[in-house]
Amino acid sequence: QDVxxxxxxxxEDFxxxxxxxFRESLPKTPSGKIRRADLR
Incomplete structure (x- = not known):
């Protein structure tokens, strides 16, 4: 709620x-990049 x-x-509102x-870790590809599609 604070965030x-x-x-x-x-x-802006939009x-x-x-x-x-909140997650312990972010999903990553084998090369170490963040898998943004998995966060959506």
């Missing part, structure tokens, strides 16, 4: 995420 509140105060999810 979303901060976003609402500092970003840029505020609908939700925020």
């Amino acid at each position: 979303l509140r901060h976003c609402r105060q500092h970003l 840029m505020v995420p609908r939700y925020v999810e």
